[in-house]
Amino acid sequence: MRRVAMPPEETGAMALTPEQRYRGARLVASAASDAEDCASLLAALGLEAADGVSARPSVPADDRGRCRGSEAST
Numbered sequence: 341m342r343r344v345a346m347p348p349e350e351t352g353a354m355a356l357t358p359e360q361r362y363r364g365a366r367l368v369a370s371a372a373s374d375a376e377d378c379a380s381l382l383a384a385l386g387l388e389a390a391d392g393v394s395a396r397p398s399v400p401a402d403d404r405g406r407c408r409g410s411e412a413s414t
Contacts, residue, residue: 365392 356364365387372378382388 361387361391365389368392 364385365382368381368385368387369378369389369392372381379389382391
């Protein structure tokens with residue numbers, strides 16, 4: 341008997357934040373070869389095109405202007 345894979349549940353440790361969904365959708369779109377490829381990759385990851393075009397989630401005030409991986413010296 342053939343089993344059908346179920347998508348992961350969006351609860352607990354597997355839940356993605358809006359920022360993660362946004363970044364994931366944008367990354368997939370930038371790497372896809374065409375619209376059909378993009379749609380199938382997004383679907384495989386449980387994402388939607390709207391995740392990458394909706395308003396970008398706000399960045400916390402303490403993270404604005406900081407380069408990732410570097411600390412500002414004062």
